[in-house]
Amino acid sequence: VGEPDLTGRHVVVSAGGTREPLDPVRFLGNRSSGKQGYALARTAAARGARVTLIAANSTLPDPAGVDVVPVGTAAHLREEVLRAAADADAVVMAAAVADFRPVTYAAGKIKKKDDQEPEPIALARNPDILAEISTGRIRPGQVIVGFAAETDDVLANGRAKLKRKGCDLLVVNEVGERKTFGSEENEAVVLGADGSETPVPHGPKEALAETVWDLVAGRLG
Ligand code: C5P
Numbered sequence: 001v002g003e004p005d006l007t008g009r010h011v012v013v014s015a016g017g018t019r020e021p022l023d024p025v026r027f028l029g030n031r032s033s034g035k036q037g038y039a040l041a042r043t044a045a046a047r048g049a050r051v052t053l054i055a056a057n058s059t060l061p062d063p064a065g066v067d068v069v070p071v072g073t074a075a076h077l078r079e080e081v082l083r084a085a086a087d088a089d090a091v092v093m094a095a096a097v098a099d100f101r102p103v104t105y106a107a108g109k110i111k112k113k114d115d116q117e118p119e120p121i122a123l124a125r126n127p128d129i130l131a132e133i134s135t136g137r138i139r140p141g142q143v144i145v146g147f148a149a150e151t152d153d154v155l156a157n158g159r160a161k162l163k164r165k166g167c168d169l170l171v172v173n174e175v176g177e178r179k180t181f182g183s184e185e186n187e188a189v190v191l192g193a194d195g196s197e198t199p200v201p202h203g204p205k206e207a208l209a210e211t212v213w214d215l216v217a218g219r220l221g
Pocket residue numbers: 074093094095096097098099126127128129130131145146147148149
């Protein structure tokens with residue numbers, strides 16, 4: 001456990017993956033386990049912060065001393081992030097937010113009809129929460145951190161994304177079939193809007209979380 005350098009600070013962490021319902025039993029979702037977000041919440045609490053963890057569809061146990069807010073959809077996640085961010089010193093968006101949602105929700109289970117082709121699923125774009133809180137900046141001095149999973153040109157794509165989103169730090173990880181999702185370990189580079197580049201070698205998700213909080217604490221002064 002590091003020093004309690006986040007004492008008196010309120011930090012918000014989003015974790016897990018959103019699910020966008022098609023009908024009462026089906027959804028569009030992703031493979032995020034929530035482990036990195038939970039590691040961020042645990043380590044921030046150990047460093048003295050008051051932590052709000054906005055957890056999208058995670059089955060992980062609530063970390064001790066952390067205020068956990070369960071959410072389902074991207075719209076629900078957005079609502080809770082905006083609410084909690086209003087008095088937060090830092091916001092870390094570790095959740096995998098669905099980029100799109102089905103346009104219509106069927107109140108009853110969608111049935112397959114015997115001699116008919118399936119209907120295509122029409123999608124609408126979800127709001128980009130990270131970009132919204134970063135460009136909207138409701139609290140001066142607030143440090144905002146995003147995550148990006150990239151499969152190629154990791155650094156170049158990360159730099160472009162950092163700029164596009166307008167956040168202060170972007171944790172970029174390379175993803176592949178056996179990398180990152182559901183695993184206990186991670187490997188990343190943390191890019192700063194100030195041009196900094198902090199490599200985090202392959203290791204436990206806690207280690208990456210500690211590096212994120214080191215960089216956040218440095219920017220909070
Ligand atoms: O654009 P991309 O999905 O790669 O960006 C990932 C980052 O943006 C993550 O920090 C994620 O939590 C955030 N995000 C968001 N709202 C979305 C999509 C992604 O806040 N609709």
